[in-house]
Amino acid sequence: MQDPVDDVGRHGTVGLVAADHPALTDNILKLHRHKVPPRWYGAAMIDRERLSDLLARERAAFVATHPRSADAYAAAGSLFGRVPMTWMNKTAGGFPVYAAGARGARVTDVDGHGYVDFCLGDTAAMAGHSPAPVVEAVTARLAAGGGLATMLPTEDAAWVGAELARRFGVPRWSFALTATDANRWAIRLLRAVTGRPRILVNSYCYHGSVDESLIVVGPDGDSVSRPGNVGAPCDVTTTSRVAEYNDLAGLERELAHGDVAAVLMEPALTNIGIVLPSPGYLAGVRELTRRYGSYLVNDETHTFSAGPGGATAAWGLEPDVVTIGKAIGGGVPIGAYGLSAPLADLLSGRDDLDLVDMGGVGGTLAGNPLSVTAARATLEHVLTAPAFDGMTSVATAFANGVQEVIDRFGLPWSVAQLGARVEYRFCDPAPTSGGASAAAADGELEDFLHAYLLNRGVLLTPFHNMALMCPETTLADVATHHELFAAAVTELVG
Template identity: 65%
Template sequence: MISREKLAKLNEREQQTFYARNPKSRAAFERADHLFGKVPMTWMNKKAGGFPIYLDRASGNRIWDIDGNEYIDFALGDTGAMAGHSAPAVVEAITHRVKDLGGLTTMLPTEDAEWVAKNLTERFGMAKWSFSLTATDANRWAIRLVRAITGKPKILFNAYCYHGSVDEALIVVGPDGEGMSRPGNVGSPVDVTQTSRVAEFNDLQGLERQLKNGDVAAVLMEPALTNIGIVLPEPGYLEGVRELTRKYDALLIIDETHTFSAGYGGMTMRDHLEPDVFVIGKAIAGGIPTGTYGLSAHLAEKILSRTDLDLVDMGGVGGTLAGNPLQVAAMRATLEKILTQENFKYMIDLATVFTDGVNELFEKYNLPWSINQLGARAEYRFAKPYPKTGTDAFHAADPELEDYLHVYLANRGIMLTPFHNMALMCPTTTLADVEKHHEVFEAAIKELVAG
């Protein structure tokens, strides 16, 4: 349906517009000679326009760049700013901590930490909690704990899952149905098949085949894949995973860093999941770096009873700045005042309007694309029906088409997540913002399919 020649010409035009709109960002990028990859983190080089947009300021669901362009932000820091940029309650809490109380890193606990842990228990069911600075670290530490307590060496993942930069997670299903290193894996310490096993999401037979080997300490999974499109679980799949992990004496770690968009208690509360370990990060501190893992009461007691494990000093499950007063104050403000039941209902209802509108455009223009929604988050894929596995979702990508849509939208004041076609709602996103997206998105489609 889509002429690749036309797509190339449209991409060239939009690139030229992008250059013209963003001369200061382009100049700042060209001057960045002392940054590895010319950016603070190399993933900032995922840029459809040829160079990144440089931030000036942000508030709520709005971003302004150094060229003065304003954007409706549906990326929201890839969920890190789900509460909105500089939410007043978070600003007040961290300002009070910094200005009035001080003591940003003291190696001492604050009373806010117990409040946060209790709230996390109410949402996700785990009995005991420990804090980190990122969900990546929380996953790393959880992996150490489950290996220690089970005596088994391997962790099982889903192909094209997302658990940060955890070495063990960079495994996919190869052509022979067995695990292989994910393409592009940087400097893996050992062959990933020595540390990990892998099964496709929504494939219980494949999962059981791997668990039968008897060497899996835990299955570490997202309850819906989120970094390769939103791949939703088929009916009965998550229940089947829990049944199989128990059958083969493997623990279950649920990572809801992204799937927290499903609601107040994520998919764990919504779908009555029963993990042994739970991981979350990003969104729960309103933009301040954070991560945490929770343990069931039984598992926590079992681990703490092990006198041979160094859980206090250099055992590999801590960081000096983790649980610092600033982080914990931001977590409490975000959980108590922003990511509430009421706000989640508003965000999810708005995401439903977003999803329905995008679906209507796909039908109107007879496009073989589809969109999935996970609570306050929605993402489209260039396939119909929506892929059911991570590998199928990976093969449904179209980088040239994706770049066109991202730059077209950015040139007209709409920002999506740069790594994929994800849109997230926050408490300050409005119906008018969603309608503006649909207006610009339809214009992009019209140009693409016009005869």
């Protein structure tokens, strides 16, 4: 096959394979702009006509075998987008699977189909669905009349704060209902103590719907609003700065302006596909933030998969703030942020900051008894150190098996693992920045694999090829995925 990079250089197009496929052409041009090596272009070896036919077949099969989900979707006209939240429309089959129940690593739908679930609520169910200790603790509180919205502290909250402090190494904790809110409130606090207006993030990072995070490095290296940003209150380039992940020179260039209150980052990018740190990168980030007087916030909401103390503990990191959500509640909504002792003391000494009433760093339901009871049960009995050992071992088996299939078929694809989380990508080597990771996406190929697996009882995270293990995920579950993945690839490439 002709090398797409060589053909770009000669003709300003992407070569014989991609010439009739605009989406693929666009992706390869993006890859070329990111100066990635030619063996990255894993999508270019795919027969696009065959891929389109296979995807159409799988979607037709999904429609035929999910009539009750289809009816439920059709009847949901009272909902914006026909779903409780619009991102639920990201589905390879054409409409969502409607859930009937979920337990452990299994989900059942209203049509009676069962699934091995590697999505796990996009991390919210990393403890597994309906984990028994959480169900028992929450049920006991409700049965005893423990209250749901008392706006009063409980002893469970202090236990959870102490456990998070032990795991992540920052000693003062406060609660929210989502990691998005935890990030928002941390940002406000850090702007207050620094007097600086801007927040720096990595291109194609994920910090929920935080306004300041929806900024990327554009094609010419300039900062631009992330495509699709909805209703921004102002131009994001006025509130934020951005640098590519793994780019210390770019980070220093932005910090040198002297107006960055905090660097908000995931220790490893996750929601654009797993992008792991290069040797020395995270240490370099910490050194630069200290040199330029900016605080460092580790958002561990997804990187919690790295271990019981997330990447912060697993990799010996020293952030000023840790934010987290989703998984620590065992499925019950919760978020939290932890502060270093010097930062907490500095904030406590600021009489001009309203940290009690209308200062913008709290919510009526934050720290509610139900959330912290669920978090205590999850941390004490479910997502323990031995559980993480088991989850990571199963994830390693998942990664190894996927790599074996990739090698067997000679595909220029790659696999990345972050503790209990695994991602396979349509490029090789794996991306080292968010921009390169975004450029390597292939929506049609992704949809085919997702629909193929979905029709045969396996769920992946719908936004990318991420598989997460919970304490009840088994090696047999992994083997099921590998058998189907190999069968899909066989149909795709012969």
